[in-house]
Amino acid sequence: MYWSNNSDSPPFVAFSSSHWIMLALFFFGIFLLVKGSILIQTHPPLEHSLRGFFFILLLGSEISYQVWTAANGVWNPADHLPLHLCGIASIVAATALLTNYEKLIQIAFFIGLTPAMLALITPELPYDFPHFRFFKFFIHHMIISWASLFLVLTRPVSIRFRVVLEVFIVLNLYALLIYPLNRLWNANYLYLNKRPEAATLLDFFGDGINYLISLEVTALFVFIIQWLWYAYGLNKYRSNKK
Template sequence: MHYPAPFVLFDTAHLLALALVALVGGALPLAARRWLSLSWQVHLGQLLGLMLLVQEIVGIWLRTQYYGEPWTRVLPLHLCGLAVLLTAWTLLWRHYRAYEIVYFWAWGGALQALLTPDLRDGFPDPRWISFFIGHGLILIGVLYATLVYRFRPWPISILKSLASLALAALLIAPLNLLLDANYLFLSQKPQQASLMDLLGPWPWYLGSLALLALLSSLVFYLPFLIRDWRARRTSGTIEKRSLS
């Protein structure tokens, strides 16, 4: 019987997957803006949204039917599972309210998951492929909404994102007890090495995660803060020149 090789952090396959997500995430929105009409930009975004939903369904089927995991452990209730649904909602209906929440969840959650995947087996294990397609599409979808739909977060979006995450945790915590699950990693840390290993034991790492969510949100809002500051500075300079 052939057993897949164990997953190795930042091996060749992992690095190539990260590079592919970065390449598609940057090139696809820019190509759509340059060469597609508005209607085809919308159609392509909807296609990405459908791909997100299809891969999530396929991933659930794969884990239950191929790997024999119980359905109670594979519901889309982890942060990235919820991000899949919100990103698809954003792309299918150009829904800004979903975007301003998932923007921070994508960069704080899906990016972290891609960098330190909670995987046991490496490429070409089907779960490995499903993992990188799903998490990669989240980031690609958010970049598409940002660069093509011209969506952007605002300071109030940080509060909405954090409040939505807190509400999700409150609702999912009792489900974890009922289903004997570990959604949002509220019950224990991931089995694979991750940033959570640096945040202390349970339950103290939950408070550290909340603080980290706030800090990461501020970091990922920084590009827009800098752009707004530069725009105000340029506008002020032009106004001074017009008055002189």
């Protein structure tokens, strides 16, 4: 495995064989969690083991990344704090794994499951397999999504439609906190100032105020679609299995 920031590891290429393998692994994990949700719920040792496994990987991924940036002399507050959506989702999910607090589980479900999946489909990643950054990115984002789903599958959490609006408001309040930090550090957390370097759906969002409006509309749309999947797909599937 390559470690250096200026290594001979090949650059990441979207939808290369290594990318497809990671995506297949991710969706297989989602499938196993959904299919095995009743088994997990009825076997506390398995549930506790998965909970600890997810927590350790979430914590280890973030710590190892901070160590990597410091060791390679590239750390700076503009790029390497866990303030992007997936970074905050990781912190929220890890805390929810420890506390089982319902509000945190609800927030993690909406900001962790689909955003991490979209990041896996269109990664902003400098190096391909077998670089440390490749492993860290895919492991971290897989676990964010898996843990967010795991929490909803294994805890008696109610996610009504009003939760969609509540989480959307929380996300906007967080964006208001991030905006001045972006100005202070010349950063781009939450991609509020500009689109990411990698090719993503954000490339179609335009510029300026149109870009910000598109971010808002898309976030709310994704939350609603995710809630519909939860309410009319996931819940019905679990009810039929009981």
